[in-house]
Amino acid sequence: MGRISLLGGLVVAAAATASPLAGGSAVSLDGDVRLRLISENAALVPGQTNWLGVQFDIEKDWHLYWKGQNDSGMPIAVTATLPEGFEAGDLVWPAPKRHALEGDILDHIYETRVVLLLPVKVPAGARPGPVTLKVDAEWMVCKASCMLGDGGAELKTEVGAAGAAARPGRDAKAFAEARERVPKPPLPGALTTEWKGSTLLVTSGKGGTGPGKGRKLSFYPYEDSAPLENITRDAVSDKGMLELKLRKMGPVKGVIEISEPGSSVRPLFYVLEAAPAGSAPDPGGSR
Amino acid sequence: MLKLKNRGWLGAVAGGVALLGIAGSPVLAQDAAAPAEKKQEKSQDKKPTAKIGEAAPGFELKDTDGKTVKLSDYKGKVVVLEWFNPECPIVVGHYKMQTMQKTQDQFKGKGVVWLAINSGAPGQQGAGLEKNADARTKWKMAQPVLIDESGTVGRAYGAKTSPHMYVIDAKGTLVYNGAIDDGNGRSEAKTNYAANAIEAALKGETVSPAETRPYGCPVKYGKSGA
Numbered sequence: 001m002g003r004i005s006l007l008g009g010l011v012v013a014a015a016a017t018a019s020p021l022a023g024g025s026a027v028s029l030d031g032d033v034r035l036r037l038i039s040e041n042a043a044l045v046p047g048q049t050n051w052l053g054v055q056f057d058i059e060k061d062w063h064l065y066w067k068g069q070n071d072s073g074m075p076i077a078v079t080a081t082l083p084e085g086f087e088a089g090d091l092v093w094p095a096p097k098r099h100a101l102e103g104d105i106l107d108h109i110y111e112t113r114v115v116l117l118l119p120v121k122v123p124a125g126a127r128p129g130p131v132t133l134k135v136d137a138e139w140m141v142c143k144a145s146c147m148l149g150d151g152g153a154e155l156k157t158e159v160g161a162a163g164a165a166a167r168p169g170r171d172a173k174a175f176a177e178a179r180e181r182v183p184k185p186p187l188p189g190a191l192t193t194e195w196k197g198s199t200l201l202v203t204s205g206k207g208g209t210g211p212g213k214g215r216k217l218s219f220y221p222y223e224d225s226a227p228l229e230n231i232t233r234d235a236v237s238d239k240g241m242l243e244l245k246l247r248k249m250g251p252v253k254g255v256i257e258i259s260e261p262g263s264s265v266r267p268l269f270y271v272l273e274a275a276p277a278g279s280a281p282d283p284g285g286s287r
Numbered sequence: 288m289l290k291l292k293n294r295g296w297l298g299a300v301a302g303g304v305a306l307l308g309i310a311g312s313p314v315l316a317q318d319a320a321a322p323a324e325k326k327q328e329k330s331q332d333k334k335p336t337a338k339i340g341e342a343a344p345g346f347e348l349k350d351t352d353g354k355t356v357k358l359s360d361y362k363g364k365v366v367v368l369e370w371f372n373p374e375c376p377i378v379v380g381h382y383k384m385q386t387m388q389k390t391q392d393q394f395k396g397k398g399v400v401w402l403a404i405n406s407g408a409p410g411q412q413g414a415g416l417e418k419n420a421d422a423r424t425k426w427k428m429a430q431p432v433l434i435d436e437s438g439t440v441g442r443a444y445g446a447k448t449s450p451h452m453y454v455i456d457a458k459g460t461l462v463y464n465g466a467i468d469d470g471n472g473r474s475e476a477k478t479n480y481a482a483n484a485i486e487a488a489l490k491g492e493t494v495s496p497a498e499t500r501p502y503g504c505p506v507k508y509g510k511s512g513a
Contacts, residue, residue: 071447072505074377074471103406103438103508105447138473140376145412146504148376148473 032059037135037153038115038171043160044131047124049089050166052155053115053174054078054135062143063109066096068254069221069231070107074140074148078116081134085126089119094181095255095269096220098236106232108220115178126159133157183255186270191256193274198249200274202242204258217242218257219272226250251275337444339464339497343455344443348404350431351420361400363457365488367481369467370441371403371432372449373422374413375504377472381450382426384475386467390482391429397489401430405449406441408509413449438508448503454484454494462488465499472503 033056040051056076058064067075080088093116096108120133136152157169189205204215219235219242221228228234229245237243238261244252252274259267336344343366347357358366369387372378381387391401407414419432435441444453445464454463463484470476480499487494 069500072501072503074502077471101505101508102408102510103442103447103506104445105505105508107505140504142504144507146375146377148380 032062032147033057033064033139033141033149033151035135035137035151035153037133037155038174039155039157039169040172040175041160042167042169043158043164044120044122044126045160045164045166046122046126046128046162048166049119049121051175052080052118052120052133052135053171053178054091054118054137054153055113055115055174056110056137056139057113058111058141060112062141063099063111064114064139064141066108066110066220067093068096068108068223069225069227071105072101073107073109073142073146076116077138078118079136080118080120081136082120083126083131083133085123086133087121089121092117092119092182094178095183095257098218098220100232104232106235115174117175117178117182122159124162128159128161130156130158180266181269183269183271186256186272190258190268191270191272193272195274195276198246198276200242200244200246200252200276202244202256202272202274204240204256214238214260214262215240216257216259216261218259219244219254220257221252221254224251225253249276337453337461337464339461341461342459343453343461344440346435346440346443348433348435348440350433351416351423352431354431356402356431356433358455358459362459364398364400365457365485366455367399367401367485368444368453368455369401369403369430370446370449370451370506371405371419371422372407372413372504372507373405373418373426375449377503378413378449380472381467384472386470386472386476386479387450388429390467390479390485393482394485394489399485399489403428403430403432404435404440404446405432406435406438406446407507408438409436411507411509412504414507436509438506438511441506441508442511446506448501449506450503451501451506452481452484454481454488456488456491462494463497465496466501469499 036055038053038055040053044050056064065073065075078091082088094114096110099107099109101107118135133155134152136150138148138150141147141149191205192203194201202217202219204217216238217236217240221231221235226249227247229247234242234244246252252272254272256270256272257267258270343358345358347355349355405414405419409415414436416434419434422428423432450467452463452465452467453461456462463481465480467481468476468479480496484494
C-alpha cells in the first residue's frame with residue numbers, strides 16, 4: 001500500500017519561481033513520452049477549484065501505467081509546484097485499459113494519450129495577473145522493453161479578476177474527453193452486486209441509455225481492493241455479469257466499465273464499492 | 288535516464304560473496320523437490336504453483352557459468368530467489384542504490400543462499416547468457432544468475448516482475464512472495480520486505496507480510512509452451 005500511495009501521492013510545494021521566459025506551455029521531451037500541463041479555464045478563477053490537466057502523449061505501441069492494481073510496471077507519479085496559497089487536490093485518473101502479457105501478467109495501462117486531472121484551489125485573495133504553475137512527473141514506459149522517464153511542464157496562465165465567470169480555455173475539450181473515462185457513482189440500478197461466499201457478482205442494470213444487449217463488463221481494481229483469485233479470467237465478461245472470486249475476503253473497490261463491443265454506444269464507467277456482509281466500511285472512504 | 292553510474296557502489300558488494308560460500312553444500316534429500324516439480328508441469332498454462340506455506344517448487348537451472356544449480360541442493364538453508372533482468376531500469380536502480388547488495392550484506396555469514404533467475408525469452412530485454420554474465424561482472428554480483436529462457440521456473444513461481452522476490456525457509460517452504468521493498472527502485476525505501484522475511488525465516492518465525500505486490504518490469508516470458 002505504502003508504495004503506491006507514495007507514487008500516487010501528490011507533494012505540493014509552495015514556490016514562487018515565475019520565470020521571466022516567454023509564455024505558452026513548455027513541452028518536455030523524454031524518450032517516448034511528451035508532457036504538457038493544460039488548464040480547463042482560460043484564466044484561473046479565484047476562490048474556486050480550477051482543473052488542470054497533466055497530459056501525456058505516448059509513442060505508438062508504448063504504454064504508461066494506471067495507479068490501481070497491476071502485476072507489473074509502475075504508476076505515473078506527479079508532483080505539482082504551485083504559487084503560494086494554491087492548493088492541489090488528489091489526481092483524478094481516467095479508467096485504464098487491460099493489458100495481458102505472457103506469464104499470466106495483467107496490467108492496467110494508458111496508450112496514445114492520457115490526461116490526469118488535477119484540481120487546484122485558487123485562493124479567493126489571489127492577485128489577478130500572470131502566474132506560472134508547474135508539474136514534474138515520473139513514469140515507466142513499456143513496449144517489449146521498459147524504460148523509466150521523467151519530465152516537467154509549466155503552464156503560464158493568469159489569475160482572472162475576482163468574481164469573473166470561468167471561461168473555457170483552448171484545451172477545454174481535452175478535459176471533456178478525459179472525463180468521459182473518469183468513473184462516476186453508479187446511477188440507481190446501473191449496477192447490482194451480490195455476495196456468494198467469497199465471490200462478488202456484479203450485474204449491469206437492464207435498460208437505460210447506455211450499452212445494452214451484448215454488454216461487456218470489465219473491472220479495474222483499485223490498489224486497496226481485496227485481491228482477486230484470478231484477475232485475468234474473472235475481471236472481464238461479455239455475459240453482462242462479473243463473478244469476482246476473491247483470494248482474500250475484503251472490500252472490493254474499483255472501476256466497472258460497461259461497453260458494447262462492435263457498437264457505437266459509448267462505454268460507461270462507474271465506481272464499484274462493495275464490502276462483504278459484516279465487514280466494517282472503510283473509514284477512510286475512497287477516492 | 289538509464290545510464291549506469293558505477294562509481295561508489297561497487298566496492299560495497301564484495302562481502303556478498305560469502306553468501307555463495309555454501310553453494311558447494313551437499314545435495315540433501317531429493318524428496319522436497321520431486322513432488323513440486325510434478326506440480327510445476329501442470330502449472331504451465333495458468334495458475335502459479337507456488338503458494339505461501341507450501342513446498343517451494345523445485346528446479347534445476349544452469350547459471351551463467353554453465354554450472355547446474357538445483358534448489359534441492361540447499362535444503363536446510365534459507366533461500367532467496369530474485370527475478371532478474373539486467374536491462375530493467377528498476378533492477379538497474381536497485382543495483383545503483385545497492386538495495387540487493389545491502390540486503391545480502393545484512394545476512395552475511397548466516398548461511399543464506401541467494402539465487403537470481405532470469406526468465407526472459409531469447410531476444411527479450413535483458414535476456415541471454417551474455418547480458419547476464421556481463422551484469423554479474425559489472426555489478427560484482429555475489430549471487431549466480433540462473434537462466435530460465437523457457438520461463439518454466441518463472442511460471443511455476445508466478446514471477447511477474449523483475450525484481451520479484453521469494454524467500455524459502457530451511458524446510459523448503461515458501462514463506463515470502465512479493466516486492467523487495469516498499470520503494471520504487473528510484474529512491475530509498477522505508478521497509479525492506481525481503482530482508483524482514485529472511486530475518487524471520489532464519490529465526491523460524493512467521494513472516495509478515497508474507498505477500499506483497501511486486502513492482503518493476505514485467506518478466507519477459509516467451510509464449511507458453513514454446
